[in-house]
Amino acid sequence: MFFKRTVSVMAAVMLAGCAAFYTEAAAKTPQQTADDMRLGWNLGNTLDSCGGGSNPEKAETYWVHIKTDKQMIDDIKAQGFNTIRVPVTWNEKLTDGVINADWLARVKEVVDYGIDNGMYVILNVHHEDGNIVPTYAKADSSKQYLCGLWSQIAPYFKDYDEHLIFETMNEPRIVGDESEWTNGTEETCSVINRLNRAALDTIRHSGGRNATRLVMCPGNAAAIPAMAGFELPDDENVALSVHYYRPYNFAMNAGEGSTGKWGSDEDKAVLDKELKRLYDRFVSKGTPVIIGEMGATDKLNTADREAWARFFAQTAKSYGITCVVWDNNVITTDVSDAKEHYGLYNRASHTWYYPGIAKALSEGVDAAVRYTGGSSDPYISILYSGGSITLSNWGNYAVTEDMPYLDEGYYITVKYSGEVPQLVLQKYDPNREWNTLDPDKTENGIAYFGCKSIKNACKTAYENQNKIYVSARSGSTAITEVCVNAPHKAGDVSNNGRVGALDARLILLDTSNIKKLAVFAGFAEIDGNNTVDLLDVIKALQ
Numbered sequence: 001m002f003f004k005r006t007v008s009v010m011a012a013v014m015l016a017g018c019a020a021f022y023t024e025a026a027a028k029t030p031q032q033t034a035d036d037m038r039l040g041w042n043l044g045n046t047l048d049s050c051g052g053g054s055n056p057e058k059a060e061t062y063w064v065h066i067k068t069d070k071q072m073i074d075d076i077k078a079q080g081f082n083t084i085r086v087p088v089t090w091n092e093k094l095t096d097g098v099i100n101a102d103w104l105a106r107v108k109e110v111v112d113y114g115i116d117n118g119m120y121v122i123l124n125v126h127h128e129d130g131n132i133v134p135t136y137a138k139a140d141s142s143k144q145y146l147c148g149l150w151s152q153i154a155p156y157f158k159d160y161d162e163h164l165i166f167e168t169m170n171e172p173r174i175v176g177d178e179s180e181w182t183n184g185t186e187e188t189c190s191v192i193n194r195l196n197r198a199a200l201d202t203i204r205h206s207g208g209r210n211a212t213r214l215v216m217c218p219g220n221a222a223a224i225p226a227m228a229g230f231e232l233p234d235d236e237n238v239a240l241s242v243h244y245y246r247p248y249n250f251a252m253n254a255g256e257g258s259t260g261k262w263g264s265d266e267d268k269a270v271l272d273k274e275l276k277r278l279y280d281r282f283v284s285k286g287t288p289v290i291i292g293e294m295g296a297t298d299k300l301n302t303a304d305r306e307a308w309a310r311f312f313a314q315t316a317k318s319y320g321i322t323c324v325v326w327d328n329n330v331i332t333t334d335v336s337d338a339k340e341h342y343g344l345y346n347r348a349s350h351t352w353y354y355p356g357i358a359k360a361l362s363e364g365v366d367a368a369v370r371y372t373g374g375s376s377d378p379y380i381s382i383l384y385s386g387g388s389i390t391l392s393n394w395g396n397y398a399v400t401e402d403m404p405y406l407d408e409g410y411y412i413t414v415k416y417s418g419e420v421p422q423l424v425l426q427k428y429d430p431n432r433e434w435n436t437l438d439p440d441k442t443e444n445g446i447a448y449f450g451c452k453s454i455k456n457a458c459k460t461a462y463e464n465q466n467k468i469y470v471s472a473r474s475g476s477t478a479i480t481e482v483c484v485n486a487p488h489k490a491g492d493v494s495n496n497g498r499v500g501a502l503d504a505r506l507i508l509l510d511t512s513n514i515k516k517l518a519v520f521a522g523f524a525e526i527d528g529n530n531t532v533d534l535l536d537v538i539k540a541l542q
Helices: 002-025 030-037 056-060 070-078 101-115 139-156 186-204 265-281 302-318 355-367 451-457 501-509 511-520 534-541
Strands: 039-042 083-086 120-124 164-167 215-218 238-244 289-294 322-325 380-392 397-400 411-418 422-427 433-437 441-443 446-450 467-471 476-485
Touching (some): 030 120, 030 289, 039 289, 039 355, 083 101, 101 139, 139 164, 186 215, 265 302, 302 355, 322 355, 380 467, 433 451
Parallel strands (some): 039 083, 039 322, 120 164, 238 289, 289 322
Antiparallel strands (some): 380 476, 411 476, 422 467
């Protein structure tokens, strides 16, 4: 009896503590914060410059020879931007791992320019590719370095309210590796997951308002992550950080294949499709997405860049995604030299190089109508949904050019009417290899294709396929939805795609059926007694 009473009291105390913690966090949900951020601007090539040494003033002006002042940030706010991102490189300002106090004070001064304007400010760790290397061999040293920075940065800003947002890393990747600018490998994803978690833990335990502050976490190179490998930390106040210079030939490429034209129906459809992928996988599941960098390099094509900016901002905002445009104060006068010229605001004269682009971004946000379709189930990723598409006589509809992640227990579903559809996978090679399979079963107008069947049908490895199609053999079939379905995680009582303290709280609060603790098998047995009980739940809540 004493033991049971003690456990009950401990559980009650911890639930009360968790209630207080989550009440504060619930004052504004992560998505509400992202929505309030509205539209952002990057103070690029400034506090993130490299090579200027440890002197704060020289370091800040080493790339852009202009010291940031409050009028600049006032001008940004007046143009409709409610968020500034302040990229910061720290490695040249360290002495035996300790950040230069003058540098911290200068960073704070710039952060306060935005905070004093009622703006959101994103503060990050930038240009640390030599110190943060996502390999198994460098995982421990990278973690030590990253946590060493956040153990100083986070406490310094711990009393700032929710308008200050931290970003764990910028573009973690292996420089020079063939996977550098892709979704990464199993190794890089695994290490980046660990680094994000370690940085977040350091922030959360640093005191003050850092316990509930919104923290942005990137995947490999901050690219749009594939379903394989990458996982955000299990935390109620995190956002996915993405960088997006797309379409590449228009927005970034200045070499072969470069174009200054944008605006066709196909251009818009591709961009819409990629942004909707972020909505389907993250936003619809309750995880906000912040595109911390986006932009189109100057190719003396102002009208096209304005059209792109308006469409991009409007489409992203309609999917609940916040954009932060990259500005490095660099423009071009020669279209043959258009590499990374993303200047919009003239910091020397406090005027705008391209006020039309800034206006287009703001107008795009204002014109956005919130998308409410798609699936909010964290175990379902929609590859296609919308109006009925009729396929016939091997006329194939390409569902996606990015092969979805599939593993044991995964399956693809196709809602259809008419002839039973087939799944077709294509590998680009000289022979244009095709892999065709019939569904494992059909039921109530849904065709089911299991992971094992799909992979067995491939003449080469599934991972080497390039496109996935849904096809009609000879007759006619109408397709209304194509989804990837992931197996449900044991212990996910809340059905939010994660297994954590929230599930423990839900079980504890359901006093009518404590036997539901068995659902936690594989997660909550953490005290070593081989039994899932309240002691495990209490430990999970600590």
